Amino acid sequence: MDRWYLIIALWVAVLPIKAQVGIKIVTTLAQYKIAETVSNEKLFSTKAGLGIDYWFRLKKYRLEVMPAIHFQTASEELVLNDQSIGVLNWSFIDFAPGFQIYPLDFKNDCQCPTFSKQGKFIKKGLFLHLAPGIGRSVLNSNTIQGTPATDWIGFVRLGIGIDIGLSDLITWSPSVSYQLSQPLDWSPFFQSISSQNLRINNGLFLAARFGFRMDKKRY
Numbered sequence: 016m017d018r019w020y021l022i023i024a025l026w027v028a029v030l031p032i033k034a035q036v037g038i039k040i041v042t043t044l045a046q047y048k049i050a051e052t053v054s055n056e057k058l059f060s061t062k063a064g065l066g067i068d069y070w071f072r073l074k075k076y077r078l079e080v081m082p083a084i085h086f087q088t089a090s091e092e093l094v095l096n097d098q099s100i101g102v103l104n105w106s107f108i109d110f111a112p113g114f115q116i117y118p119l120d121f122k123n124d125c126q127c128p129t130f131s132k133q134g135k136f137i138k139k140g141l142f143l144h145l146a147p148g149i150g151r152s153v154l155n156s157n158t159i160q161g162t163p164a165t166d167w168i169g170f171v172r173l174g175i176g177i178d179i180g181l182s183d184l185i186t187w188s189p190s191v192s193y194q195l196s197q198p199l200d201w202s203p204f205f206q207s208i209s210s211q212n213l214r215i216n217n218g219l220f221l222a223a224r225f226g227f228r229m230d231k232k233r234y
Contacts, residue, residue, distance in 0.1 A: 039066035039224040041085050043107075043194060046218040049205060059105055059215055062089035068113070070226065077117035083146070085109050093159070101159040103204065107216070111148030111172065118143060140178040144190055147171045152199055152216070164203045170196035172220050186226040194220040 041064055048057035064087035072079040086108045093101040119138040148170055155163035174192025181187055196216035204210070 035070035035226050035228045037066075037068040037070060037081065037083075037188075037224045037226045039068065039083070039085070039222050041066050041087060041223075042221045043087060043216070044219040044221070045215050047214045049201065049207075049210060049213055049215060058091045058093075058103070059089050062087040062105060062107060064088055064107075066222070066224075068224070075122070077121050079115040079117075079142075081113040081115065083111050083113055085111070101156060103154060103156050103159065106153050107150055109148050109150030109170070111146040111170075113144060113146035113172075115142045115144050115176075117141065137177070140180075142176055142178065142188075142190075144172065144174045144176055144192055146173075146192070150196075150216075154199075154201055154204060156204070159204065162203050164199070164201045166199045168197040168199065168216065170194055170216065174220070176222075178226075184228045186224075186228075188222075188224040188226060190222050190224070192220040192222070194218055 043062050045060050045062075048060055050057055064085060066083050066085035068081040068083035070079060070081050087106070089105045091103050091105075093103060117139070119141055150168055150170060152166045152168060153163055154165075172192040172194045174190055176188055176190025179187045179189075194217060196214065198212045198214050199216060201210045201213050201215075
């Protein structure tokens, strides 16, 4: 994963200073889970992490584009036998060029993400979100023998959220999306038919975005 940390660092470095960037706390709640063999406990119900994005929009219409990178992780313990416990580590990094549309305030050229102009809260802040993307999933373990289960998969997120202006330069935007994803192959670690076609990356994608506007002279 070292090269992915480098990619994220370069992504941050090349973002224009006079722009709006976002830092996000993200969590995925799995719709489907895989069962631990001995205890039958459901594993990897959640994974969580951080994301960063860059914001731009159409000039006279509230259609916004937010290309983003997210990194999430999760760990689970497995009962190998009466004497030992194993640990699985799951990491997922993705790139998603997200799109946001404000259906109640579409024909508007205001700088609404920071609420520097007055207006109705719901009308100005409610948005629909669409984000197709691609991600790299890695499941490995330091305690269980086996080749890491690595997959490149496509996904799409569709959801709703709202902008809450904290100041002219800072916006908090909570959102919830449903994530539909291609299946993963975890057969190196789980001996079952379902582990070869595992839809554990499907589910709810929750995000809390803090947007920072750095071009104050435009207000």
